[in-house]
Amino acid sequence: MADFQTSTHRSRWIFSPQELLEKREAANQRAAKSLEQFGVTRLEVHLDGSVSYVEPILDQKDNAERSLPKPLNCEEEQHMRIFYEQKIQEVCLAFKFPHKIQATAIMYFKRFYLQWSVMEHHPKHIMLTCIYASCKVEENHVSAEELGKGIQQDHQIILNNEMVVYQSLGFDLIVYAPYRSVEGFNEDMQEFCHARDEEQEKFKNFLQTANAEVDRIMLTDAPLLYPPGQLSLASLHRANEVHGVLDFERYLNILLSRQHSAYSTSQLFESLKSIDTLVGKLNIPTAKDMRHIDRKLKSCWDPSSQDENKKREKRSKHKSKRTASEMQGARA
Template sequence: MADFQTSTQRAKWIFTPQKLAERYKSANHRAVQLLEKCGTTQVEVDASGSLTYPIEKVDAGGDQGDKKLKPLSVDEERFMRAFYEAKVQEVCSAFEFPHKIQATALQYFKRFYLQWSVMQHHPKEIMLTCVYAACKIEENHVSAEEIGKGIKQDHHVILKYEMAVLQSLEFDLIVYAPYRAIEGFVNNMEEFLQARDDEIQKLESLLKAATAEADKIMLTDAPLLFPPGQLALAAMRIANGVLGVVDFDRLFNLLAFVI
């Protein structure tokens, strides 16, 4: 996790709550403006990844105002993103991908929609492309055809959006997730406590529970607000609060003192 300190994730993709809210509001505002000017928000993407924006409509008069589409609100967009972020986890689980791929795909999806509104690019298509791109960057390559076949979707859509997604991510493709930090914390506990067999089993239970809590955290805005080490500590605290494996505060104060 040491590399996180010099990463583009830390420099460019961690925000204050105010800045994050502004990014979502700006993306929504741009889409609303497109709808008002063009009567549609959909940005078309061709096979090369080139974007074609809607053309400004000519006011023909009449009763066209009665048929005007209503844009999504910022909150409605948030609910739609949340729905498809859960779908990312479902797809990754169906393919039995490691947690790291799931986390990377989710981060890609979150970052993409800091640049765009869901009214401009359908999140179902972006979600699949993010999973595909995450598999490639995490060196667990699965073809677009295999992903498409596994979930009964046209794999050409995945390939079509790949360049648009990468460009929107500004080609910052390395993602740091909390899972490795959780494993490190549990290993440190095991060594520091000189754990015996029964204690090792409890720590393994803590690792499993903390990983599940991290999965939940990854579905929130937290990965865009906090470093992965802090997310890992939060997952550990929540899991330990349920299991009661260790005196969490006392142990980490001791570990901090030793370190």
């Protein structure tokens, strides 16, 4: 982590909460405006990374006669992002990728959607490309064909989106993940506690819990708000509440004095508390939760699907009424 202070990660990809809000609102509003103007939000992606709006599918007469689909709001976009960030974790686990690849892929995904709305680029496609790019950057190369085959997706989607992902990241591909520093802090804590051999199992469990906490932290906005060292300390602090391996405040006092840090212990604890609050508010949507949002997104990409959705809902309501009538008839 010695190079983090001079990295583009620190200088270009750590934001304030207000900055994140403004970037996401701007992307959402741009997509909503495209829907109003062109009747569709989907962007065509070219191999050189350039993008273009699809041909308008509705003229002014169509707009007057036919109601446009509703765009996703910012909260729905957030649910969509979190859902696919968790999918990144699931795919990386299935391929047995190291934590570093998972964290880098999620950071690429988060950064990409500071520039774009999920209505413009489908997160399923970008998710796969971020994993692929992460594998290449972290020198754990997996071919697009192998990755696509492993999760039953067309590998060409991965390749088609590769350049637009790199460009959206400003080619800032080096990511500092919290997992490595969690391991370093864990070893340092063992020395701090003068851990005996019989206590190794306790610290092993402590580390596993801390890594699980990092997994949850990575699904929040914390990686865009705080440096990785603070993310790792926040995960260890949460793990310590479970295992109670040391006096955490005393450890932080000694750590900060040893590093001649500009932070005070109280300031650092405030940051850890803020990260903890973000984790506490984390709500990971289920596939069932996503159905309504998926339908809205599909309508934004292909407004003709809105008519199909309405027909499906109408058939469903008709079926429910018919079933209720049949039940009442059976009782009679």
